[in-house]
Amino acid sequence: MVTRRLRDIGEHGWIARLLRTVPSGPRVLVGPGDDAAAVRAPRGAVLLTTDTLVQGTHFQLGWETDARLGQRALRINLSDVAAMGGRPLAALVALEAPANLPVAVLDGVMRGMIAEARRHGVDVVGGNLAAAPRLAITVTLVGEAIGPPVTRAGARAGDDVWVTGTLGGAGAAVRALLAGHSARRPPVPVRLGAARLLAPLAHAMIDVSDGLVQDLGHVCDASGVAAEVEVDRMPVAPACRRALGGDAAAFAATAGEDYELLLVVPPRHERRLQRLVPRLGCALTRIGRIVPVAPRSPTVRLGDDGGRPVRFGRSGFDHFRPR
């Protein structure tokens, strides 16, 4: 069987074929294929976020199906809109690909992305395709704010720190894959519904993409506070526990790509939070608290249940610092 590659069909040929598969909802006034798309303006504020997956940096072909990769590229952006307490509306996708990339790969990526978009009421309204040495997928997601956006600033000393789902599962899988073992990277969770329920109670919210310590650090920096996390309370993913054993919690605290919600909530809302749990579709765990900034002390501190500090090697993922 002959593999058809991008150079066989060409940029415009591929785009023309793709456009026939892109559905358009009632919000779309001008869909993909024109100079710009036009969508009805939302009532609330417009939320805007963008995130990229680069081959060799965020994935290797074969780590997951191409459709799962497309789904992932959308979901990491859905996660950002969720973390603001918003609703996603429309997506643009800027693709880079080498001329020898099999057409089937790009088809699979877009099939997965478009199916996932439909599932969440998101219209894929435009994009771009350019030649580049590696596959890269940049999604820009446009959403609508429902109520005031929940930012990273707003955490206050005395607030509790909560996290949805489990941590360390994605990191453990990537660690295994990079070591050449076979592993299944868990799909990025979609916490849109949970986020919308939780947002009205939260002083601050962020998605955990670069590691709990680092992302909680972003919240602390933006809020002018510090935080203490009790390692033994952390909801470590079972696969991470199996792979890392006694180091699992410290690993999970700094591993990236979990895309769970980290939220900071005043203690008076605890009962309201607990009542929401059955509707969240995921676990919700209190893992620590916000404290005042202390001189000569790290912004985010990990401790065991006896209050003794737990050391960790690095705070989280940085693109230009080695793992």
Next chain:
Amino acid sequence: MVTRRLRDIGEHGWIARLLRTVPSGPRVLVGPGDDAAAVRAPRGAVLLTTDTLVQGTHFQLGWETDARLGQRALRINLSDVAAMGGRPLAALVALEAPANLPVAVLDGVMRGMIAEARRHGVDVVGGNLAAAPRLAITVTLVGEAIGPPVTRAGARAGDDVWVTGTLGGAGAAVRALLAGHSARRPPVPVRLGAARLLAPLAHAMIDVSDGLVQDLGHVCDASGVAAEVEVDRMPVAPACRRALGGDAAAFAATAGEDYELLLVVPPRHERRLQRLVPRLGCALTRIGRIVPVAPRSPTVRLGDDGGRPVRFGRSGFDHFRPR
């Protein structure tokens, strides 16, 4: 002097430094640095477009200053919003860069982009930075429709075809640069003001990014018509004439990156068009007309002033087909 590279400062270090230089207008509710930005919803429809510049594909470092490169990355998107007759509001920038890229390059790119954004009332509200083998700059531009968006569909047989500015200048410069000669690639023109004046008269509008023949072909395909272009009427850039001589017009008809406006206007508006010319800030030239589709005939035909067909090698730029 020691060159500071991205790996020396890190992703988060670079972003933190950049954020201190990004101004925020009154439209911005949540600026860059959070999970998503929030901007006030526009009154008209939301326009959305994205375009990427990839090192080695669209530019080489040194072809222009880094600031000019950042300006270019924004302007190619401004051009798409202009071609819809809209007003740009906010931009997101997704950067990919290798760890050994000098920090000064990325600083220059963003300085040029932010300065250009300010000039046009655009807020840079967010972005992303990821490790990749080459520098790539993806800008997503959010705009507002003023009146009904002018699409590619809508051209009718009997309409005239007009183009702003001159063609072939960018193509001639890139041709020289690729051949190893020194040349100055002209900056992407900004036709936002001109487009807003012209849009109410146009049946269809597009920006000429991939070459006149190809982009006029997109208009014809979307409108179900064909077009005849009189080569001798084409406003060929002087630098293109000097470089290409007798082949200049055919070259200019298929060269990319001019980012001029191509518009299709019914002949009854000719006097109104002519009266607008002094306010456009650029030339406006009638170069051809829209005709019905003819069987076994190319969609876009070039002819000389005697009506004889003019041949051209390729229709325009395609990312996966060789030049």
